[in-house]
Amino acid sequence: MNAPFAKMNGIGNRITVLDMRGAETRLDASQARAIAADPRTEFDQLMVIEPPKSAGTDAFMTIFNTDGSLSGACGNGTRCVALVLNRESGREAIKLETSAGLLDVRARNADAITVDMGEPRFGWAEIPLAVPFEDTRAIDLSFGPVDAPILSRPSAANIGNPHVIYWVEDVEAIDLGRIGPILERDPMFPERANISIAEVTSDHSITLRVWERGAGLTLACGSAACATAVSAARLGKTGRIVDVRLPGGVLNIEWRADNHILMTGAAEFEHEGVIALGQGNLGDEIRIDVAPDTVARRA
Numbered sequence: 001m002n003a004p005f006a007k008m009n010g011i012g013n014r015i016t017v018l019d020m021r022g023a024e025t026r027l028d029a030s031q032a033r034a035i036a037a038d039p040r041t042e043f044d045q046l047m048v049i050e051p052p053k054s055a056g057t058d059a060f061m062t063i064f065n066t067d068g069s070l071s072g073a074c075g076n077g078t079r080c081v082a083l084v085l086n087r088e089s090g091r092e093a094i095k096l097e098t099s100a101g102l103l104d105v106r107a108r109n110a111d112a113i114t115v116d117m118g119e120p121r122f123g124w125a126e127i128p129l130a131v132p133f134e135d136t137r138a139i140d141l142s143f144g145p146v147d148a149p150i151l152s153r154p155s156a157a158n159i160g161n162p163h164v165i166y167w168v169e170d171v172e173a174i175d176l177g178r179i180g181p182i183l184e185r186d187p188m189f190p191e192r193a194n195i196s197i198a199e200v201t202s203d204h205s206i207t208l209r210v211w212e213r214g215a216g217l218t219l220a221c222g223s224a225a226c227a228t229a230v231s232a233a234r235l236g237k238t239g240r241i242v243d244v245r246l247p248g249g250v251l252n253i254e255w256r257a258d259n260h261i262l263m264t265g266a267a268e269f270e271h272e273g274v275i276a277l278g279q280g281n282l283g284d285e286i287r288i289d290v291a292p293d294t295v296a297r298r299a
């Protein structure tokens with residue numbers, strides 16, 4: 001079967017959107033890894049659009065990481081999917097669903113797409129953590145020498161996926177590429193975790209770098225920006241509206257009084273094409289064709 005794809009990015013987070021609403025089979029992890037391995041469709045997250053499951057929604061999204069693992073949330077990818085569906089229907093309001101829940105999106109234009117990321121969860125078992133912590137604003141998990149840790153006492157939150165945020169003086173001083181993969185797989189995180197380092201620069205701005213579970217260092221992570229913003233507000237480090245500066249760009253995060261998190265940022269098309277998926281489950285049965293007239297759409 002042939003499935004249309006759009007290679008996109010959400011402030012630099014590499015997103016491939018694959019439209020499988022017309023498919024009779026579902027994508028599996030080995031096929032996702034094969035799509036990730038091709039430079040024309042490489043991604044940090046693959047957002048598979050599937051037919052709606054719940055009444056009133058436009059589509060269901062299955063989210064794959066580069067390594068073929070699944071996630072319940074991807075803020076940047078959700079903006080990309082919303083932009084695809086907005087172009088298709090002309091509607092600003094799009095309602096999406098993932099394994100973690102419902103997401104209301106308002107796609108005003110490609111530079112200002114707002115996703116209601118839902119309500120954060122802070123209970124240790126909801127994140128999940130391996131051992132009980134009454135207060136997940138600062139958990140007991142250090143990295144480095146016991147008497148002089150490089151990182152310590154992170155916050156933890158779940159935004160449909162698990163996040164841990166270490167508060168630092170200077171995000172550039174930490175070798176996240178070395179430390180991230182170790183912390184991602186720390187026994188404290190039974191489902192692994194997305195690892196962030198955050199530098200609070202004012203009561204309304206944070207600089208953030210993220211090691212993503214299943215994908216590695218990325219230029220941006222929307223759910224990490226949300227987890228960081230709510231954790232900073234819980235600790236009194238910032239107010240409830242912040243700009244989160246990531247290597248790929250800025251996301252505005254608002255933690256509303258009703259406990260919902262709004263994330264606003266851009267999404268961009270790069271090129272589009274078709275992926276031919278074989279009948280079997282082997283990744284090598286995939287064929288990719290890029291439509292030349294869609295290349296460099298950003299220009």
Ligand SMILES: N[C@@H](CCC[C@H](N)C(=O)O)C(=O)O
Binds near residue numbers: 071161214221
């Ligand atoms: N880049 C995403 C988050 C991706 C999911 C993550 N790697 C996980 O496994 O939870 C975002 O923009 O939120």
